[in-house]
Amino acid sequence: MTFNPASFAVQVAALLIILAAVHKPLGIYLARVFERTTSSRPERLFYRLAGVDVGTEQTWPVYLRSVLAFSAVSILAVFGLQRLQGVLPGSRSLPGVDPWVAMNTAISFVTNTNWQTYVPEATVGIFVQMTLLAVQNFLSAAVGIVVAVALIRGIARTRTQRLGNFWVDLARTSFRVLLPLTFVAALVMVLGGVVQNFWSTEVTNQATGVSQLIPGGPVASQEAIKILGTNGGGYFNANSAHPFENPNALISLFEVFLILLIPSALPYAYGRMVGDQKQGYTVAAVMGTLWLASTALTGWAVAAGQGTATAAAGGLGEGFEQRFGAAPSAIFAATTTLTSTGAVNVAHDSLPPLAGGVAMVNMMLGEVAPGGTGSGLYGLLILSIISVFIAGLMVGRTPEYLGKKIGPTEMKLAAMYILVTPTLVLALSGITVLLPDIMANAPATGAHQFSEVLYAFTSGANNNGSAFGGITTSGPYLSTMLGIGMLLGRFLPIVLVLALAGSLARQGKVPASAGTVPTHGPLFGSLLLGVTVIMTALSYFPALALGPLAEGLLK
Amino acid sequence: MNTITGYLRQAGTALRFLFFATLVLGAAYPLAVFGVGQLIAPYQANGSIIKDSAGAPAASALIVQAAADDSGTQDPRWFHARPSAVTWDPASSSASNLGPNDPKLLDAVAANRAAVAKTENVPEAAVPADAVTASGSGLDPDISPAYARLQVPRVAAAQHLSADTVRSLVTRHTTGGLGAFLGQPSVNVTALNIDLAAAVPSE
Numbered sequence: 001m002t003f004n005p006a007s008f009a010v011q012v013a014a015l016l017i018i019l020a021a022v023h024k025p026l027g028i029y030l031a032r033v034f035e036r037t038t039s040s041r042p043e044r045l046f047y048r049l050a051g052v053d054v055g056t057e058q059t060w061p062v063y064l065r066s067v068l069a070f071s072a073v074s075i076l077a078v079f080g081l082q083r084l085q086g087v088l089p090g091s092r093s094l095p096g097v098d099p100w101v102a103m104n105t106a107i108s109f110v111t112n113t114n115w116q117t118y119v120p121e122a123t124v125g126i127f128v129q130m131t132l133l134a135v136q137n138f139l140s141a142a143v144g145i146v147v148a149v150a151l152i153r154g155i156a157r158t159r160t161q162r163l164g165n166f167w168v169d170l171a172r173t174s175f176r177v178l179l180p181l182t183f184v185a186a187l188v189m190v191l192g193g194v195v196q197n198f199w200s201t202e203v204t205n206q207a208t209g210v211s212q213l214i215p216g217g218p219v220a221s222q223e224a225i226k227i228l229g230t231n232g233g234g235y236f237n238a239n240s241a242h243p244f245e246n247p248n249a250l251i252s253l254f255e256v257f258l259i260l261l262i263p264s265a266l267p268y269a270y271g272r273m274v275g276d277q278k279q280g281y282t283v284a285a286v287m288g289t290l291w292l293a294s295t296a297l298t299g300w301a302v303a304a305g306q307g308t309a310t311a312a313a314g315g316l317g318e319g320f321e322q323r324f325g326a327a328p329s330a331i332f333a334a335t336t337t338l339t340s341t342g343a344v345n346v347a348h349d350s351l352p353p354l355a356g357g358v359a360m361v362n363m364m365l366g367e368v369a370p371g372g373t374g375s376g377l378y379g380l381l382i383l384s385i386i387s388v389f390i391a392g393l394m395v396g397r398t399p400e401y402l403g404k405k406i407g408p409t410e411m412k413l414a415a416m417y418i419l420v421t422p423t424l425v426l427a428l429s430g431i432t433v434l435l436p437d438i439m440a441n442a443p444a445t446g447a448h449q450f451s452e453v454l455y456a457f458t459s460g461a462n463n464n465g466s467a468f469g470g471i472t473t474s475g476p477y478l479s480t481m482l483g484i485g486m487l488l489g490r491f492l493p494i495v496l497v498l499a500l501a502g503s504l505a506r507q508g509k510v511p512a513s514a515g516t517v518p519t520h521g522p523l524f525g526s527l528l529l530g531v532t533v534i535m536t537a538l539s540y541f542p543a544l545a546l547g548p549l550a551e552g553l554l555k
Numbered sequence: 556m557n558t559i560t561g562y563l564r565q566a567g568t569a570l571r572f573l574f575f576a577t578l579v580l581g582a583a584y585p586l587a588v589f590g591v592g593q594l595i596a597p598y599q600a601n602g603s604i605i606k607d608s609a610g611a612p613a614a615s616a617l618i619v620q621a622a623a624d625d626s627g628t629q630d631p632r633w634f635h636a637r638p639s640a641v642t643w644d645p646a647s648s649s650a651s652n653l654g655p656n657d658p659k660l661l662d663a664v665a666a667n668r669a670a671v672a673k674t675e676n677v678p679e680a681a682v683p684a685d686a687v688t689a690s691g692s693g694l695d696p697d698i699s700p701a702y703a704r705l706q707v708p709r710v711a712a713a714q715h716l717s718a719d720t721v722r723s724l725v726t727r728h729t730t731g732g733l734g735a736f737l738g739q740p741s742v743n744v745t746a747l748n749i750d751l752a753a754a755v756p757s758e
Contacts, residue, residue, distance in 0.1 A: 001684065001685065001699070001739060002739070004736075004739065007736055007737060007738075010736075011737060046575060049571065049575045050568060050571040050572040050574075050575050050576075051567065051568050051571050051572075052568060052572065062561070065561060065562060065565055066565050066568075066569075069562060069565035069566045069568075069569045070565075070569040070572065070573070072566070072569075073566055073569035073570050073573060074569070074573060077570075077573060119647065119649075121646060121647045121648065122647065130581055130582075130585050131577055131581035131582065132581070134580070134581060134585070135573075135576065135577050135580045135581040138576075138580045139573075139576065139580075167568060167572060170572070171572075171576075174576060174580065175579070179579070179580065179584065182584070183584065183587065183588065186588045186592075187588065187591060187592065187595070190588065190591075190592040190595070190596050190599055190600050191595070191596050191599060192599070193599045193603055193617055194599070195599075195600060195601070195602050196585075196588050196589050196592040196593075196600045197589065197592075197593070197600055197601050197602070198589070201601065201602055201604055201612060201615075202612070203604060203612040203613055203614050203615065204611065204612070204613065205607065205613045205614055205620060205622075205748070205749065205752075206607055206609070206611070206613070206752075207607070207748070207749070207752030207755075208620070208622035208630065208633055208748060208752070209622065210614075210620050210621070210622050212614070212615075212618070212620060212644075212645055213645065213646060214602045214604065214614075214615045214618060214645055215602075215645055215646070216601070216602055218585040218588070218589060220588055220592065220600070221584060221585035221588040221589070222585070224588075236648045236692075237647060237648045237649050238648035238649055238650065238691060238692035238693065238694070241648075241650065241690070241691030241692040242648050242692045242694065243617035243618055243692060243694055243695070243696060244602065244617060244618075247603075247617050248734050248738065249734050249735075249737035249738030250733060250734055250737060252737075252738070253737055306655065307654075307655025307656050308655070308656050308661055309653070309654075309655050309656060309657060309660035309661045309664055310655045312661055312664045312665060312668075313664045313668075313684045313687050313688050314682070314683065314684045314687075315683075315684035316684065316688075317637075317684035317685050317687070317688030318650075318651060318653065318655070318660060318664075318688040318689060319650045319651065319652070319688075319689070319690075319691050320688070320690065320691055321690050321691045321692060321695050321697070322637065322685055322690065322695050322697035322698060322699060322739070322741045323695070323697050323730075323734070323738050323739075323741050324738045324739075325738050325739035326739075327737075327738075328737060328738055344691075345691065346691050347650030347651070347652055347691045349650070349652040349653070349654055350650060350651065350652065350653060350654065350655060350660075351655070352655055353654075353655060353656070444653075444654050444657060445657075445658075448654040448656060448657065451654075468652070468654075469649070469650060469652035470652040470653065470654070551654075551656060
């Protein structure tokens with residue numbers, strides 16, 4: 001398959017133009033949803049049924065407790081019901097899911113990772129897919145968004161303990177934001193060829209004598225939220241490479257657009273909610289610059305098409321779908337790893353080494369360009385605080401961010417935030433490569449074997465969910481270690497973000513003075529960009545050198 | 556104590572929230588998409604099933620259909636699909652997940668290249684990349700126009716059709732327009748073989 005630069009450039013430009021057009025109206029809508037003070041009649045009914053006390057706004061510890069309680073209950077429910085699959089309806093007489101796999105899957109979907117250690121076709125029926133996994137696709141995406149909103153409120157509000165009501169925020173995000181967008185997206189997908197039924201179809205070609213059982217299922221409804229909620233867990237094993245999940249190049253481009261839609265509109269909502277639109281634009285510009293640079297780099301690495309087997313085949317092909325070819329696969333691979341999505345329309349394990357390396361770097365950046373729904377924004381806001389601190393050191397002033405003093409408490413929280421994920425990735429990968437029995441689960445050799453392990457833990461701890469699929473992770477050790485990586489990689493940062501939000505909300509606003517470093521504009525944007533890239537490079541360069549760089553540069 | 560009762564109350568709310576949210580997001584929503592989908596696009600929503608001349612369901616236009624024996628050798632009378640890591644069985648889907656420098660992949664590519672060259676009676680250098688590499692899903696229904704053209708003489712001879720007839724079928728099944736610009740021009744083997752069967756005069 002040849003790389004068509006014109007097609008690549010047109011698709012990248014089209015995405016940027018469309019997102020530039022829709023991020024403002026969607027951002028305004030998002031801000032209105034989060035600033036509402038009244039509830040509709042169906043919402044009031046829902047709150048009554050769910051036992052939500054609508055009137056009270058929560059302090060940060062209570063808000064956090066709600067996040068954790070909801071996620072713990074979700075994990076237990078998804079785990080338990082998977083185990084009971086054998087007696088549940090709509091399960092194609094499949095047995096209960098293996099306990100290690102069920103544990104890994106429950107954590108994976110509740111943490112918005114959607115790492116798939118299970119093979120969907122052979123493991124889960126419609127009941128598990130539709131009522132457990134797809135529902136977590138909505139709710140885990142919504143949790144990410146509400147945590148970002150709590151942080152925004154912490155920045156915007158003064159002298160208060162109150163950050164909002166988690167349950168109300170969660171319901172509004174699910175029903176007012178995700179549900180309507182997903183419904184429209186699912187119908188577009190059906191029109192494009194994505195399946196939405198509840199049965200398989202037996203087909204027989206009389207001429208060739210071939211009989212097949214064509215699978216069915218509620219695929220479009222799950223695909224839409226899988227993409228829009230930056231989840232990434234496929235209805236089928238091959239994910240968005242499967243023709244029933246992603247039938248043609250136009251739908252593939254539509255899927256990339258949906259992945260980017262909410263994360264790229266959140267900065268506008270942020271600017272609006274803090275009353276300074278320039279802040280939102282600066283964040284969006286940094287996200288856009290990183291996305292463009294990384295996508296171009298991926299395109300270049302795919303076009304270069306390194307690899308001995310690739311050369312022997314006469315070009316790219318292994319792991320690629322013919323209807324997409326090189327350009328849509330490169331755009332999808334970059335976007336899915338720059339967000340917390342992890343859906344794939346090409347087998348990442350078979351990508352040229354440097355393209356696989358860029359995919360890893362994208363995740364290692366903390367998935368902030370534009371990142372997962374909500375998690376991308378709060379990730380970049382933490383990096384903004386680090387940048388302000390560094391700028392403050394340069395000019396010798398106490399750093400401030402939007403009138404809030406960045407004191408020792410705030411700095412400790414931000415510093416811990418950026419240390420959590422690299423620690424998890426490097427420690428878990430490091431321990432794993434010392435265990436020869438476990439390494440047998442990654443059948444590749446040399447640098448590529450290390451890449452498969454590094455990719456798995458990078459993907460898990462960053463809640464991405466894409467994989468170098470050669471590695472088998474369904475055994476007890478890897479499913480547990482990845483489970484730990486996903487769990488801590490999701491909730492430790494959330495604890496720190498909410499603590500930071502609480503600490504900022506308590507403060508009064510200090511007026512900007514001559515020594516205040518402005519946190520908008522090209523100068524601060526460049527600083528933020530530099531801090532983001534350098535933090536990643538410092539943390540991960542040695543590991544990258546042993547994996548994709550060794551494979552890509554030494555050949 | 557307060558914290559514990561706080562957690563228990565939160566867990567109760569969480570359970571009820573999850574249950575009622577599931578009714579909306581896990582039942583009402585997919586059923587609504589199903590209902591509207593069946594109304595506006597029943598063909599796509601049910602898997603793009605194409606029927607043969609007798610009106611019986613013959614294949615899905617989106618899923619590969621390869622006439623292959625148990626050893627994985629494809630029937631020379633029909634157009635061949637790309638190699639598949641799941642032997643073209645839609646009950647599963649997968650890529651090979653072999654790295655670009657993997658010796659196993661190198662061997663597989665070499666073996667595929669030799670086999671295709673022999674089947675089509677062309678030099679090995681004439682075999683295009685998609686013919687020797689497994690797709691991302693294992694269910695890819697498409698091949699490159701180059702690989703389709705390569706197969707025309709063999710198929711025409713085996714079906715007792717003129718090469719021009721077969722070539723015009725290939726042209727009719729080659730994608731163009733926006734889809735081909737965004738992706739790349741492709742030939743759908745599943746649909747092509749069904750039209751080919753219809754073009755063969757019955758004995």
